[in-house]
Amino acid sequence: MSGFDLMAILAKPEFLRMLIHGVQTTILVFIGSWLLAMSLGALLLAVRMLPSRIAEAGVAAYISYHRNVPTLVQLMFWYFGIASLLPPEVQIWLADHNSEAVFAIIALGLCQAAYFSEDLRSGLRAVPKGQWEAARALGHSFFGAMRWVLMPQAVRNASPAIMNHTVSLFKNSSLAMAIGVAELTHVIKEIESRTFRAFEAYLLGTLIYLACTLLLMAFGAWLERRNRRLRPAA
Amino acid sequence: MSMLGTIVDIVRDNWLLLLVGQYPNGPLGGIAATLILSVLGIACAFPLGVLMALASLSPWRALRLPVFALIYLARGIPLLLIILWVYFLLPLLIGHNVPGFVTMLVTLAIYEAAFISEIVRGGIQALPKGQMDAARALGHGHLGAMRWVILPQALFNSIPSILSQFVSTIKETTLGYIINVPELTFAAGQINNRLLTKPFEVYAILAIAYFIVCWTLTWLAGVLERRIAAGRTHQADAAAPPSFLTPRPGEA
Numbered sequence: 001m002s003g004f005d006l007m008a009i010l011a012k013p014e015f016l017r018m019l020i021h022g023v024q025t026t027i028l029v030f031i032g033s034w035l036l037a038m039s040l041g042a043l044l045l046a047v048r049m050l051p052s053r054i055a056e057a058g059v060a061a062y063i064s065y066h067r068n069v070p071t072l073v074q075l076m077f078w079y080f081g082i083a084s085l086l087p088p089e090v091q092i093w094l095a096d097h098n099s100e101a102v103f104a105i106i107a108l109g110l111c112q113a114a115y116f117s118e119d120l121r122s123g124l125r126a127v128p129k130g131q132w133e134a135a136r137a138l139g140h141s142f143f144g145a146m147r148w149v150l151m152p153q154a155v156r157n158a159s160p161a162i163m164n165h166t167v168s169l170f171k172n173s174s175l176a177m178a179i180g181v182a183e184l185t186h187v188i189k190e191i192e193s194r195t196f197r198a199f200e201a202y203l204l205g206t207l208i209y210l211a212c213t214l215l216l217m218a219f220g221a222w223l224e225r226r227n228r229r230l231r232p233a234a
Numbered sequence: 235m236s237m238l239g240t241i242v243d244i245v246r247d248n249w250l251l252l253l254v255g256q257y258p259n260g261p262l263g264g265i266a267a268t269l270i271l272s273v274l275g276i277a278c279a280f281p282l283g284v285l286m287a288l289a290s291l292s293p294w295r296a297l298r299l300p301v302f303a304l305i306y307l308a309r310g311i312p313l314l315l316i317i318l319w320v321y322f323l324l325p326l327l328i329g330h331n332v333p334g335f336v337t338m339l340v341t342l343a344i345y346e347a348a349f350i351s352e353i354v355r356g357g358i359q360a361l362p363k364g365q366m367d368a369a370r371a372l373g374h375g376h377l378g379a380m381r382w383v384i385l386p387q388a389l390f391n392s393i394p395s396i397l398s399q400f401v402s403t404i405k406e407t408t409l410g411y412i413i414n415v416p417e418l419t420f421a422a423g424q425i426n427n428r429l430l431t432k433p434f435e436v437y438a439i440l441a442i443a444y445f446i447v448c449w450t451l452t453w454l455a456g457v458l459e460r461r462i463a464a465g466r467t468h469q470a471d472a473a474a475p476p477s478f479l480t481p482r483p484g485e486a
Contacts, residue, residue: 064449065445068444068445069405070405072408073419073441081437167309171312174312175314189318199322202318202322205318206311209312210311213309
């Protein structure tokens with residue numbers, strides 16, 4: 001092994017292709033699980049507002065499970081455990097359609113939904129009660145008041161927490177490598193084992209992850225500044 | 235019902251492996267290793283985190299900037315990648331190979347220190363400014379005021395957050411699985427490899443085990459948080475001026 005040489009990796013079309021593919025897979029898993037998590041998180045919040053003890057307890061149990069069990073264990077439970085209960089035809093179909101990535105998106109999405117749901121809930125609780133009363137007094141229905149008055153403010157209140165958890169989700173997408181998804185960390189490790197250039201490979205991985213997460217954090221900071229400007233002076 | 239029966243059977247046959255791994259015939263593993271790794275990880279990260287918090291609040295840029303960089307690195311890079319870095323760099327730095335347990339411990343100490351430093355810094359900044367001013371007025375230097383007045387209060391108030399960080403650490407020890415650290419997830423993997431046909435039951439047991447440990451600690455953190463918050467309002471009441479000095483409602 002010779003000295004530090006980033007080009008030993010970047011100049012080889014084979015490794016470059018692997019890297020690009022890894023970044024694509026990471027982004028696919030990230031966006032897929034983010035969308036799943038956000039829609040499920042909103043749904044959980046809606047269920048929680050139903051006037052039913054059972055619905056409330058069910059959502060609380062869902063959130064408690066997903067927050068107290070390690071994400072890696074949830075991933076393995078889906079990929080090894082739940083997959084084995086599916087009918088054989090479904091298992092074969094999934095194996096043909098990149099089942100690793102599908103289960104990674106499901107597991108990460110369901111896990112993150114618990115966090116997003118809690119973020120949205122505290123965002124909603126931070127909206128002053130008068131907003132709700134005023135919206136109803138102006139003739140909005142329950143859903144109208146939610147849609148046009150309460151939720152926009154709730155999302156704005158929750159956006160810093162949601163952005164923090166979005167960054168965590170991006171980082172957690174690396175866990176998908178444990179079930180064999182060929183995402184960025186997996187590719188980095190693969191390149192390392194083929195070239196024996198651990199330093200260069202890990203440095204590349206670090207820089208790519210850092211670029212993405214810093215971009216997300218900068219977006220979050222921009223969002224917060226913009227929200228602060230939009231918020232009426234109290 | 236048979237699924238539940240299978241789960242009970244697997245636990246009965248493997249409880250020792252789940253609890254302590256292959257100890258005493260092999261390395262300590264199972265829940266015991268998970269907990270020891272987490273406790274040691276937090277114990278190493280805590281002093282490091284306090285020092286980083288002090289550095290990040292210090293008036294000198296040369297101290298603030300490296301801490302700032304380290305915190306952004308920890309927040310921006312997946313833990314898995316940090317494990318790979320330590321796995322590669324630690325043997326180079328100390329000159330001989332280290333077991334996976336040590337690799338994981340060093341990783342957790344660095345990673346968690348960054349988060350604990352943010353918690354402690356928050357705790358320090360949440361104290362009323364008068365505490366620092368009063369301590370300086372009484373003749374303490376900056377570090378003396380920190381040591382005798384600010385830190386005791388700030389650290390006490392951060393206990394619940396540090397306990398939640400401990401729960402996160404327990405969850406993060408599962409990543410040791412990637413570098414074959416013998417802990418709880420690793421033990422479950424061994425059982426699964428031996429049984430081959432019962433993955434659902436094995437991983438359900440694993441999830442339940444983590445849930446029990448983490449849920450209990452999360453609950454404890456909640457209790458402590460309420461207790462500390464109650465103590466604080468109590469202090470605030472005591473610190474309020476006597477009531478005859480303040481106008482009663484309707485009197486003013």
